[in-house]
Amino acid sequence: MSAMTTREHIVEAADELFYRHGFEHTSFSHIAGAVKISRGNFYYHFKTKDEILEAVIKRRLANTRDMLAAWERNSDDPAGRIGCFIKILITNGRRIRQFGCPVGTLSTELTKLEHPSGEGATALFSLFRDWLAGQFTLLGRKSDADELAIHLLVRSQGVATLASAFGDEKFIQLEVDQMIDWLQSLHMSTAGGTEEKK
Numbered sequence: 001m002s003a004m005t006t007r008e009h010i011v012e013a014a015d016e017l018f019y020r021h022g023f024e025h026t027s028f029s030h031i032a033g034a035v036k037i038s039r040g041n042f043y044y045h046f047k048t049k050d051e052i053l054e055a056v057i058k059r060r061l062a063n064t065r066d067m068l069a070a071w072e073r074n075s076d077d078p079a080g081r082i083g084c085f086i087k088i089l090i091t092n093g094r095r096i097r098q099f100g101c102p103v104g105t106l107s108t109e110l111t112k113l114e115h116p117s118g119e120g121a122t123a124l125f126s127l128f129r130d131w132l133a134g135q136f137t138l139l140g141r142k143s144d145a146d147e148l149a150i151h152l153l154v155r156s157q158g159v160a161t162l163a164s165a166f167g168d169e170k171f172i173q174l175e176v177d178q179m180i181d182w183l184q185s186l187h188m189s190t191a192g193g194t195e196e197k198k
Contacts, residue, residue: 007045009035011055018056019095019102022109023049043085057120060102063123078138079187085132085152086179089159089172097167101160103128129153139189148186155179159187 013034017026028049032042046052071084089096099105103124110118130150141148159175162168 006035006037006041007055007129010037010042010045011052011059015056015059015107018053018106019076020099023053023106023115024109027144050115053117053119055113057106057117057123060124061127064127068127078135080136082139082183084091084153085089085128086156086176086183089156089163089176093169093172096160096172096173097169099164100164101157102155139187141186152179166179 014026014031017030017034021030024173026049028039028042031052032039035042044176046055056133071081075084092128103121107118107121129146129149133145134151136145136148155175156179159172163172
């Protein structure tokens with residue numbers, strides 16, 4: 001296993017453990033055990049847990065950008081792209097019910113800890129916000145694009161939180177269906193003659 005590959009494995013394992021157990025409750029030993037390497041080899045790549053956290057946040061940002069780019073490649077319709085965002089709650093439903101939203105849980109934990117990397121974790125929300133606002137703008141809602149983006153982020157985070165609390169799969173499906181209906185009505189009203197000048 002090359003040095004670069006070992007580092008990637010460490011970050012991947014840490015990402016999963018931070019999601020499942022939280023940053024504070026995940027130790028070097030937990031991560032080293034998951035990767036099955038010695039502590040000495042582990043310290044060659046990362047000296048502190050904060051260094052790993054920074055790498056995890058960079059990994060999540062890169063993966064999110066890749067996901068958003070894939071949605072854009074796969075659909076010319078901004079409403080369809082926004083629908084992909086909404087349906088994350090279904091795609092990742094089992095994990096969300098078990099552990100909550102990976103973005104929300106990490107951001108909340110780091111804020112509580114007053115950790116300097118909290119701002120980096122929040123950048124994931126900003127990435128979604130900016131992207132969603134861009135899609136709503138393309139949908140013809142330039143004047144309230146950011147407001148709609150925030151509304152959708154807030155609602156999806158609320159659904160993720162309650163889905164984790166109640167462990168209810170039907171609840172997620174119902175909320176997703178309602179958000180899709182809301183999006184379709186928004187799209188239809190815009191396409192029906194209320195589209196704003198960009």
